[in-house]
Structures are given as structure tokens and as C-alpha cells.
Amino acid sequence: MSSNPQSLSGNEIRTLFLNFFAERGHQILPSASLVPEDPTVLLTIAGMLPFKPIFLGQRTPEFNRATTSQKCIRTNDIENVGRTKRHHTFFEMLGNFSFGDYFKEQAIAWGWEISTQVFGFSPNNLVVSVFEEDDEAFAIWRDQIGVPEARIKRMGADDNFWASGPTGPCGPCSEIYYDFHPERGDENIDLEDDSRFIEFYNLVFMQYNQDAEGNLTPLQKKNIDTGMGLERMAQILQKVPNNYETDLIFPIIETAAKIAGIDYHKSDEKTKVSLKVIGDHVRAVVHMIADEIRASNVGRGYILRRLIRRVVRHGRLIGISGEFITQVAETAIALAESAYPNVRQREAAIKAELQREESNFLRTLDRGEKLLEEIIQQVKQQGKTVISGESAFTLYDTYGFPLELTQEVAEENNLTVDEAGFDVEMQKQVERAKAAHETIDLTVQGSLDKLAEHIHATEFLGYTQPAATAKVEVLLVGGVAQEAAEAGTDVQIVLNQTPFYAESGGQIGDRGYITGDGVVIRVDDVKKESDFFVHFGRIERGTIRVGDTVTAQIDRACRRRLQANHTATHLLQAALKKIVDEGISQAGSLVSFDRLRFDFNCPRALTVEEVQQVEEQVNTWIAEAHSAKIEILPLAEAKARGAVAMFGEKYGEEVRVIDFPSVSMELCGGTHVSNTAEIGVFKVISEAGVASGVRRIEAVSGPAVLDYLNLRDKVVKDLSDRFKVKPEELPERITTLQNELRTSQKQLDVLKGQLAIAKSDSLLQTAESVGDYKIIVAQLDDVDAESLKTAAERLLQKLSNGAVVLGSVPEAGKVSIVAAFSAEVNKKGLQAGKFVGAVAKICGGGGGGRPNLAQAGGRDASKLPEALTQALSDLKAGLS
Template sequence: MSSFPQFLSGSEIRQKFLDFYASRGHQILPSASLVPEDPTVLLTIAGMLPFKPIFLGQRSPEFPRATTSQKCIRTNDIENVGRTARHHTFFEMLGNFSFGDYFKEQAIAWGWELSTQVFGLPPERLVVSVFREDDEAFAIWRDKIGVSPQRIQRLGEDDNFWVSGPTGPCGPCSEIYYDFHPERGDEHINLEDDTRFIEFYNLVFMQYNRDAEGNLTPLANKNIDTGMGLERMAQILQKVPNNYETDLIFPIIKTAAQIAGIDYASSDEKTKVSLKVIGDHVRAVVHMIADEIRASNIGRGYILRRLIRRVVRHGRLIGIEGEFTTKVAETAIALSESAYPNVRIREAQIQAELQREETRFLKTLERGEKLLEEIIQQVKKEGKTEISGESAFTLYDTYGFPLELTQEVAEEEGLTVDVEGFNVAMEQQQTRSQSAHETIDLTVQGSLDKLAEDIHSTEFLGYTQPVSQSQVEAILVDGFSVEAAEAGTSVQIILDQTPFYAESGGQIGDRGYISGDSVLVRVEDVKKESDFFVHFGRIERGTLRLEDTVTAQIDLACRRRVQAHHTATHLLQSALKKFVDDEISQAGSLVAFDRLRFDFNCPRPVTPEELQQIEEQINTWIAEAHHAHTEVLPIAEAKAKGAIAMFGEKYGDEVRVLDISGVSMELCGGTHVSNTAEIGLFKIVSEAGVASGIRRIEAVAGPAVLEYLNVRDKVVKELSDRFKVKPEEIPDRIANLQNELKASQKQLEALKAELAFAKSDQLLSTAQTAGDFKILVAELGEVDAESLKTAAERLLQKLGNGAVFLASIPEPDKVSLVAHFSPDVNKKGLQAGKFIGAIAKICGGGGGGRPNLAQAGGRDPSKLKEALETARAQLLEGLQ
């Protein structure tokens, strides 16, 4: 049998994967955000998700081949995290993709080469699976790769046929498994035995389209979509029993254990599970917050909040009393920053969000402890010795109070807990959740559904009224309905009527206050759930109770700012149609208090001249004081009048039409100025592409323009003071500095070349003789690649008949190599291009060139000595 593969760090595995496919024509693309562009998916759950529009034929690929390391989050198996060897919420998926380029045979060959030659996995330890009907893949594995038929398993549709949904692109897949116990033989291979096998690489052959009747027809372009689990490959190569003990996660676990004052190795299994949960979840929340997800009770914000609370709960289970998540996050940030710099850039936001959520949840736990005390007193009063499973589950579900803590406190009081009843209640909740949705219930919708029978939908008054007298219909805390809430509590409030606009159509929700005789609530956001307007806020003083009569008042200054921005987006679309292309249509927008963002379909960038025309036209329309009128019309009548609808948007029988006289007429339910003069000013900040065929303009309007200009005026003044020139002279001063810098760089390069020549001349005496040839192999310090090449040419000229191989380390993590061979060396069968390519691999790089002169690079200076010794030995052997 082959020897066990060498240890590789998680970072090395990631880089070797990307380098392998980059050397085979794949474009290395950065990881997409955990917040996907696809609105049908809450989080990025797979490496292929960013390419879904390409696979669906909705977008043309920029490159025929690509490779990525994609950060992903899945929470469908969250209860298994820490309990199995390989379940995670956060993981990295290494992938290579072909968009109608290569197909099965090439994908399989490269997958095998990567696994066995780059990662050094012994072939006899690998087992592959194919779809039961995929004879082509079976034959490739058997005949082209040479895998024994006994180690090729045919599996059914559930395991080896990938689908994107009931209809659409699909195809068979082939998976590669690592065998921890090949000594058990090939007679009874069971790939479901995860004590023996781990699936680490999945190759999807996307070759069919499935229609509504289930019929499969071949796709015009056959695609490849693969995924290798970074954590799984790390487990294999680092020889650890599970993914958690790899260098990708274990340092986080060690930090948590140190805070708790315990040792992981000597801990019992329950403690290890808690430590693993902390290690996994902290990775997840660090990356989620870095990708600008904020904790809330809705959508992906709810997932973030739930993960943070699980971290805190498991911290309590292992004996951590105070706040600790920010300390553990420091380790997670340090582990991730080299591959994902945004976690360090957003470190302050990560720490602030964690501290805020942890502090808030610790208070929730305190409320749970008070309720538990009341339950214990009631149980004793009734002469019982057991806390009911229903009570224990209420503590867990409503207050996040772990069952283990309930049991621990109960034991101190001489009581037990009905664990079986708790489990029944848990199963009932999971059944309700699964029947409602295939993933976790991520909104307050469940509570709203229960309330819907007792309360009416919210009446929106905000088009005409900034203030209303309203009645409190419902109060929710942490997604659960309560009768009252006190100062300091974050709440969601439903009123019978409201002036607050709920986030919709790109326009963010209003801000403001809800107040009563002795209560004040700051409203920070408003969202629409079903027919209810949910006001998200924090009680600043007093107690809010159900059926209170309150005053709801929006922040008029904020409303005016957002109205200016929203109406400006309509002017922007009209100007784009006028100056760029009449076929332009809106593809998305954001209307906020401080800015607007407008996405639109356009195959090319908008030129600077066009942007200037657009800006001037919009400011002209503003100065002309066009009346902006809104009215509600039947949709057919609105379209007949020429109102523009947003493509893909769903409208009811009646629609709200914004008519800016002489400029624009569009369907829009947002809030707007009554006259364009109210906007004041408009300024374009940027224009850029955000996706294939989609451009984005960001701009400011109204008071936000002054804020924007003030910032830039400050920068201009600072530059003017620093350069001691007038503002209008700054561009010339910078141009002069750039020219001076270029001249200095040329002088520096010349000095480096002279230094290289000086060093190289000293090396002539170290040349070795091999038959009729002279061989010189040496390192020249920090010399750049161009100077290294010049030095090699000069040395060979002085040596005469022979070979020169030089190396340098121009940067801390970069190696430069050059090989220069005389014609007679080529006649001996040594080619500089092929020779240097093989040597460069030792330093984690590659390269090539002509038979007589070639250059290469690498990323691992620590292996340079080994590379030079190998080059010397091969030259001596080849030329003796």
C-alpha cells in the first residue's frame, strides 16, 4: 500500500486546489457573499449557487472555466452540529466549473489527478460512486482511470442524480470517497458506513433538462459542477477523527475551552459537543456579520440571532458565566483573514454585533431563570417532584433556556424533569416546522398566523397622515406574542392603523416614535408581514401593553429625505432612457435616507459624458418644478395611459400611479415629493457593473448631497494643505508626483539590476563541471524577476556551454525562478521550459518558456532550498 499522504493545512489545501485548476485554464473567482443574488434562496448554500443563472441559461458566462472556494451556510441539520463528525452550519466548498466546455472524461481525470497526485491520497484508499444508469462514467473510471470495478459503486437517484428542482437542468453525478479502513476488503463496501468512508468530492455532470412531465432531454451545453468539502479533506490529510479537530476549527474550540477553564481532550462527550457547536457557530456568525447580515427576527437575521444564542447557551453549559463570544470571535477572525480579508476589515462590526446580541440574550436567560424559579415553587406547592416536559419546553422554546440547565437547577432543588415529555413537545414543534417549510421557520409569521384570527389587518394612513392615534393590537418579543413589555426590551408592535411606511419596492421602512401616557418606543424599522405592518423598535421608557391607545408619529425629516431619493429614482430612469437607451428597464433599487441605488438592464457601461448629461437633465427637471401627482387606477387603465410597470413585479387589480408631469409615469407604491423642486439637488456618486448585463448607479439627492459634498470638500482641503497648492492645482501636483515615482522606480530597478550583476559575477567561481558543461545554480536574494532573467543571460554568456538556474525571493511570499540553457544542453534532451515547470511545483507554483530560456514563480519560499538542490541534482545527472 502507498504511504499515508502528507499533512496539509486548510490554507494549503485551498490554495493547491485553486492552483491546480488555474493551471488548467480555470479562472479563479472570489467567494460570493453569503447573501445570494438569487432572491429565492436565503443564504449561499452551495458553491454552484453564484453560477445558477449560467446553468439555467439566463446569463452568458464570462469565462468557459472557473474555480472557487465558496463559503456556505446550511442550517437544515443544525441539531446534528457537534454530534456527528462532519455536520456544519458554515463550511467551504472548493469547486471547479465548466460552462459548456469540457465534460465527464476530463472532469473525472482531473478529479482523480488532484486527489492522488496533488493531495497524495493512495488510490487503493479511494472508492467512487456513479449513477446506476451512467455506464459512460463507470467505463471512464474503470478503463481510463483504472479503478477496480469492485470499488465503483452504482447508486440510485437519491444519491447520484443532481437536480436543481422539479424542473430544469440536472444530471448524474459521481462521488469520490476516502476509505479509512481498506483492510476490511472490497467484498462488502457500504458507502453509508461513515466510520469507514467519507465522501469528499462530488462531480456533477449537468447534461439534461427535465420538463414538467419528468422527461429528460439533452442540454445544448453540457456543464460541470463540482464540490470538494475543504473541512473533509482537512480531516483526511491532518489525520484527525472529525472535521472539528482540524486547524480550520480546533483553534476556536481551544479558545472556548480556555475561557471555560477546561481541557478538550479530557472532557466528556457532552462537553465536547458544546465546544464543537461553539467552534462551528462562531465561524458562521463571524462570516455572516462580515457579509453585512444583522441579527433580527426575520429571514437571515433570525438565523444569525439563533446561531449566536446557541453559542451563548452552550457556553453556559460548559461553565462560562459572563460574556465571551467576542473573545472566541477574535480567533475565528485570525483564522479566516488570509482567505477572507473582509472579516478583519469588519472586525469592529462583528465584535459590536456579538456583544449586543450576547448581552441581550443573557438578559433573556435571566428572565428564563426567574420563570424556572416560579415553576419550581409551583411544583413544590402542588406536592410534586417533577417539572413537566411542557414547562421545560416552554423555557427552552420561549427563553432559549437549555434543558440541561433546567435539569441542573431542578436537581439542586430535589426535583426531576420529564425529559420524555420535553422530547415529545420538541418533536411536535419540529413536525410543525417541517410541514410548514423544508428549512427552519425564519420569521414571526407563525405568531402572526395565530394572531390573524383575533386582529384585523393594519390600515396604512401614511400617504396623507404623518401621525395617527392607534391601538396596540399585538406585541411580540423574540418572535413570541406577549401581553406587555418593559423599558429596554426590543419589540415588534402591530397597530390597528399606522402612518409608518413598511419596507417595500426598494424603499426602506419609516423611522419615528410610538408614544403613550407613560411609554415611549423608538421605531427603527417597519416591515410588512402578510397584511400586518410590523414596527421594530425598542422601548425607551415605561411599559407597553396590549390595547393601549398610542400616538404613532413618523420622523418627518427622514421621510422627506427618502421621498426625495425615491422620486429621484424615477427621474433617473427617464434620463437613462433619454440619453442611453430607451429599452432600459429597472432591475432593482434601494431607496434609503442617505442615498439611492438604481440597478438597470444595460449591456455596456454608461460613459462619463452620458452620466454628466443625465445628472444635468435631472437637476434641470428639479429646477423646473414639475408637479408629481399620485392616483389609484385599475391596472388596465394605468397601462393604457402609458404607466411603466417594473418587469417581474406582481400587481393587483388596482395600482398606484406616480405621474411626474411631462417627465415620467410609473406604477409605484412608495412615498414621493409633490413637486420635483422639493428634491433640491441630485448628484451621481458612482456607476458600475454588478452582474452580466446589469449596471448600477448610486446617487444622492436633497440634504444628502450637501453631506456628500462636505465630505469631499474636506478631502480637497486636506490635500490642498498637504501639497501646499490651490484646489484646482491638485491634479497637476498628483501627476507630477506620479511621474517622480515612476522615475524613482526606474532608478530602483536599475540599481537592482546592477546589484544582480554584481552578485552574479561573484557566483561564477561556484560553477560546477558536468562533463563538457558548466552548471551554475544559485539564489540572488530579493532580486526582481526581470533582473534575475538579465543576470541569467549574462552568466550563461560568460560560462559558455552550460546551464544557469537562478532563484530569488522578491517578496515575502513569492519565489522567482529562471533557467537559461545553451544549445548543446538542449541537444542533451534538457528543455528549459519543461525543466523549470517541474522545479516550480516544489515551491507551489508553475511556469514555462522556450527550450533555451524560461521563467517561473512560486508561493512557498520555505521550499526554495529543496527546489535548488533538486535542480542542481537533475542538471548534474542530465549532463554528466
């Protein structure tokens, strides 16, 4: 217990909660992954979700009591994030659970005890709610706990009755609220008033089973499911106005604010909202990537991508133009690592994914700007003055343009935006998000979920059989179940058994054919959805029907290439451990027909000699002809023998072990050669860094080596012909040309700099005085961005106290603008980064930088004089 509960940090609150219930017989369990085992839910949305099979009677619990701090993601109210005090996408739910053990009386007593004695809340600050028909809970609160009747509120089923779905376990709940203003009295208490009340602890009494007609039957074993919001508790205990200003989130916000060169507490409400969104979303994406979620256009991958893009958008709204998310993510990682060590362990993967997505989206934003220009031209050509809500929403949803930015650009062109139409499109998006929030109903997976109870899991025969007779269990066209399909149709087929390997563990799916009575289907890919192998292909001839008996035949040549590359990947990891560092571990892999890729954790680049030694070691093992030993073992035994497991991979109680004795032993479900000699030869193509602490080796093996060498030979011959030298003379010839080019470029840069300085010196005579400040705003023709920056810095040095804004058109269609401000100008509230970004918008561009020096670009050179005129006017106004 804390001697001063009102000063608790978020980490201390979490620890106190878990320890309180551990002392009362609860098993502390780690947070489950954000990727739930329940296939009907995209993300872990509540603390009880990992225990849902227990509550449904599908699994026997190992403990009768448990307590957790569960990380959760919800996106159904994403538009409220940052705008309200307590809406989040990522949050932590503290919970205590009873599986047929204690019930209402004990749960309520402990709920009151931890609230008042551990967290130190005065009873005068607490109000409770109960289900309107739950007289038992009402009596416990009043008679045993001593809460005055006036502070026990009966609520309807919408607020205080929990159900897992239309049928199944359910029951009333009781909630504990914190009252920030008890001095207002107990009359007319309105728990919906979030300026006065905040619900922080929900106790669910799971006592009934509900049937399809809505009838309630008492459960033989009654359960307790509770949830205490960690962020809400931190807000109350740390006495801050909202969840975002707690120590769980605010350091992330401060990092973003520092990058933007602003002060959160001095910012307007609009800027604060953007900073809160950044703080919340960065926290969310860090944990999502730590739990192996990758950005994509479907399912949970789409949610991750959407959150990252919202961070970028809000970064631009507060003046950040370049990449910044990885810097903010470092703060989020540091905050999380004590409670969730996997976040720090996955740091390299997190930053690599964020950097890649941010970089790609920034390019998308650039395309969005071009689309907006086209929309504006179309509107003007049609003689209209309003950009449609649909167009504005397309810019927002597809290209990441905030409505405010579209409105600003429209206003500059004497246009307006149909905001009501935009809101209609946004509401449609919200409804789509809500529909997708609770359940997965995505193409193939959605259809398979509906059919799952009628079909059996696919039996995989491919380890020993290249072909098999099978029955068509499911036929999908575009993800929709069909009874039959004809030639020319792209289909997805589920068989009762198959020799085709489904994409898994980095190895891509097999190719081949499914044939039957007059039908031929070319299979291009195979993926595993839950327990079903889905064959993606195209009907080349005939008609396929559900229930047909067919022959499934893999492409043996492709399979042999996959086997060679997959075994070579295992040998590569073993060689890296032996030659470079025993601590090297896999961070990802790809096993394809034509190549292999292996990502591994390593803090430094490999030397040329090390890469060569690794390659030689793999080829030595290949030549030594080591035979494979494949066993199915208990997981604990496999690890005890020294089998290498991939971090983050989920394994069952029994695992498949691929062992090349004295060389490599790994847990792996992929296909492999029976003897290393079958690989033939191994060749490293490249070694490079892909993220902080993560390196990547790309290589080829077997027949792919010949393909690689033939291509290289062709390229060398072509270069030799062009340079008219022998192949062995190519390096020397290219080095000579590079040296000549570098010398010429240096000379050109020197001349450009000298020209810019010469032009800029003449501008000193044009400096204007505004009070104690000197300002220069001018255009220098044919000066590149770097030289323009040099000129601005030189002029400011000579002015000493003032501001310089220079513009140039270094090449057709491009504008460069630089702003240099002295410290005294900064003290007047003018910052070069924000200033130059606003000026550049006039030229159809943007930019930013430090308060004292910043650069921006644009695309409309004809608007540069207008932009500089505006800059002069704004400087005079700001310094007056």
C-alpha cells in the same frame, strides 16, 4: 504540488486545489457573498449557487471554466452540529466548473489526478460511486482510470442524481470516497458506514433538462459542477478523528476551552459537543456579519441570531457565565483573514454585533430563569411532578435554556421534564427550519416572489416629483395578497410608480398619503423588496382595490428634513476626512426625520476641539451655499473622479453621483438638497465609540436643531430651579455634589472592607483540616460582593494551602458567594469557577471565574445555608 501532502494545512489544501485547476485553464473566482443574488434562497448553500443562472441558461458565462472556494451556510441539520464528525453550519466548498466545455471523461480524470497525485491518496484508499444507470461513468472509472469494479458502487437517484429543482438542468453524479480501513477488503462495501468511509469529492454531470412531467431531454451544452469539502479533506490529510480537530476549526475550540478553564482532550463527550458547537457557530457568525448580515427576527437575520444564541447557551453549559464570544471571534477572524480579507476589514462591525447580541441574550436568559421558577411553582401548585415538553421547549427556543439545564433545575425541585414532548416540539422546529432552508417565503417577500412574474418593477419618480398618479399593482394584508381592503386595515401596497423613497443606504422611507376615489391611506414607511417599493400604511377611509388608480403624495416637510440630514451626513464625512484623518471611511449611517447618525472607522476618540472644528467646517460649507451636481456615471469613471463609495455596498455598472464641488462627492441613491444653504444649520449632539475601531457621531440639522435646542433649554431651566442657581452656575454646583458623594462612598467602602476583614479574621479558628489542606466555609452577613472577595483572598493567604468559600446576603433578595482555592487544591482537580457556579445554582443563580478565584450570585437567600453546607461536603469529598 506538496512534497508531503499528509501534512497540509487547510489554507494549503485550498491553494493547491485552486492552482491545480488554474493550471488547467480555469479562472479562479473569489467566493461569492453568503447573501446570494438568487432571491429564492436565504443563504449561499452550495458552491454552484453563484453559477445557477448560467446552468439555467439565464446568463452567458464570462469564462468556460472556473474554480472557486465558496463559503457556505446550511442550518437544516443544525442539531447534528458537534454530535457527528462532519456536520457544520459553515463550511467551504472547493469546486471546478465547466460551462459547456469539458465533460465526464475530463472531470473524472482530473478528479482522480488531484486526489492521488496532488493530495497523495493511495488508490487503495479510494472508492467511487456512480448513478446506477450511468454506464458511461462506470466505464470511464473502470477502463480509463483503472479502479477495480468492486470499488465502483452503483447508487440510486436519492444519492447520485442531482437536480436544481422539480424542473430544469439535472444529471447523474459520481462521488469519490476515502476508505480509512482498506484492509477490511472489497466485499460488502457499505458507503453509509461513516466510521470507514468519507465522501470528499462530488462530480455532477449536468446533461439533461427535466420537464414538469419528469421527462429528461439531453442538454445541447453539458456542464460540470463539482464540490470538494475543505473541512473533510483537512480531516483526512491531518489524520484527526473529525473535522472539528483540524486547523480550520480547532484553534477556535481551544480559545473557548481556555476561557472556560478546561482541556478539550480531557473533557467528557458532552463538553466536547458544546466546544464543537461553539467552534462551528462562531466561524459561521463571523462570516455572516462580514457579509453584512445583521441579527433580526426574520430571514437570514434570524439564522444569525439563533447561531449566536446557541453559542451563548453552550458557553454556559461549559461554565462560561459572562460575555466571551468576541474573544473567540478574534481567533476565527485570524484564521479566515488570509483567504477572506473582508473578515479582518469588518472586524469592528463583527465584534460590535456579537457583543450587542450576546449582551442582550444574557439578559434574556435571566428572564428565562424567572419564567422557569414560575413554571415550577405552577406545576407544584397543580400537584403535578412533570414539566411539560412544550414549556421546556419554550424555555429552550425563546429563552435559550438547554434541556439539560431545565432538567437539572427540575430535579432539584423533585420534578422531571417530559423529554418525549420536548422532542416532539423540537421536531416541529426542525421541519420549520427545513421548510425555510431552501426558499424564502417570508411575509411580504414570499408573496411578492409568487407575484413577480405578473407585475413590473416599481418606477421611482421621487427625485423630481413629490406626487404621482399610479396604479395599485399588489395589495397585501399581513403579507398575504388580497384583492381589496377596507378602512382600519394595515396594508402593504405596491404601485407601478411612486414618488416615495424606499428605505436604503441608511435613509429611512418617506411618509405621506395614497388617495383615490373615496379612499385615504396614511403611509408610515416604504421598503424595497427586490425591485418593488412596498408602501406600509393604514387605510383611514374608504376601500382600496388592486387595479385602482390613486395619487401618491409624500409629506414634503418630512422629505425636506431627510434631504437636509442626508446631505449633512455627506458634509460630515468630508469634514472628518479633512480635519481628523483622510483615511476615515463610513461604517454605517442613519438618516431620519429628526436626526442623523454617522459611524466611521477611526482607532481613537476625537478630541473636543476636533469635534468643534468638524461642526464649524460643516456649517461653513452650509453658509457658502454650494450647489449640488447630480450625475449618472459608469462606476469606473465615478471612482476615477474620486467619488467615495461605501465599503460592502453593491453597485451596478452605472451609479448615481452626488457632487458638491470642492466639498464632497459620493456614490448615493438618496435624496438631497439642491444647495447646502437649504440645510440651514448643523449641530453635533454626541461623539462616542460603538465598537473597537468604530466611532459614532449623532447630529441634527435644519428644523431639528431648533427642536433640539428647545429641549435643552427646558432641561437647563428645570435643573436651575431644582438647584436654585443660575444656568451658568450649574456645572460648578454639580461638581461640588459629585465630589461630596465620592468622598462619602470612599469612606463607606473603607468601612465595609474593614468590617469584612474583622469578621473574617474570627473564622480562622473554624478552619477544618482535610488531609494536608485547610478549609473554611462560612456565611458573613451584610457584606457586599467586593468586600467578600477581599475577605476570602485574605483568609486564603493565612491558610496558605487550602480553600475558602464565603457567602453573604448583601441586600434583600440577593446572594453573593466567593470561592478562593490555592494552587495545590487546583491540582486535586477542583476549580473555583466551576465549583462556585454549581454551588450558586442551589440559590437560583450562577457564576464562574478563574480556577483560583471566582464569584457567583443567586436570588434565593433562604437557600444560602444549604448551598454552603453542600460546598463544605463537596470540598471534603474533593480533597479526601
